[in-house]
């Protein structure tokens with residue numbers, strides 16, 4: 751019998767497969783939080799997930815930083831665009847922590863369209879404030895790509911003007927404001943598309959760092975610890 755070799759970890763097949771799984775994990779989180787299920791269904795879910803997790807733990811460690819390096823050289827086109835950093839929380843298409851953003855470049859501004867769902871609920875009927883903060887932080891990251899500066903978030907301030915609705919399309923629009931030495935000031939706002947209501951505004955100070963720092967941090971980055979089972983088991 752001929753054995754078919756697995757495609758290399760960076761191949762398109764693996765990438766597409768990871769993106770599909772990322773989406774499935776995110777959808778699962780919303781179905782799990784947003785729907786009733788019987789004990790039998792929940793136990794079956796636990797068994798399937800625990801089984802798959804036990805299969806993954808013994809596999810080799812992954813590095814996601816080649817995608818990070820590629821990301822630094824990309825010029826985002828005008829209009830809708832995608833990016834390569836699939837594991838990035840919030841905007842990564844393969845990330846379990848993704849928000850399923852639709853990204854647009856409008857001039858030198860970035861607009862992310864997003865519909866928050868069941869698992870994002872904090873206070874009843876509205877999004878958790880931390881989800882909104884993470885949304886701004888990540889979308890600000892694309893402005894760094896536009897202005898070609900490597901930087902870390904130094905400060906992030908969110909003003910929550912109104913409840914952030916779930917299940918309604920929102921637009922998170924952000925831009926460069928000004929720079930003072932290594933301090934890069936960015937601003938943005940979140941609005942509900944159907945009503946035009948202002949939901950939140952954000953201000954951030956990013957601190958520019960030498961792009962070589964990312965290579966250095968990558969080289970020094972320790973592998974994740976070995977875990978034979980889930981950390982919570």
Ligand SMILES: CCCCCCCCCCCCCC(=O)SCCNC(=O)CCNC(=O)[C@H](O)C(C)(C)COP(=O)(O)OP(=O)(O)OC[C@H]1O[C@@H](n2cnc3c(N)ncnc32)[C@H](O)[C@@H]1OP(=O)(O)O
Nearest residue numbers: 821822887888891894895898899900902903904905955957
């Ligand atoms: C092209 C790039 C594309 C990238 C795409 C991928 C994006 C992926 C992710 C997407 C996005 C997600 C993004 C993320 O998740 S980034 C991850 C979250 N953020 C961090 O981990 C940052 C942690 N902090 C640090 O590493 C250091 O403190 C940094 C590097 C920030 C400064 O330490 P450093 O020793 O280097 O700085 P300095 O002391 O010489 O000070 C220099 C100047 O800066 C001023 N200052 C210092 N700290 C702060 C502060 N916190 N707020 C405001 N200002 C501050 C300071 O007063 C001074 O000003 P002045 O006195 O000169 O006026």
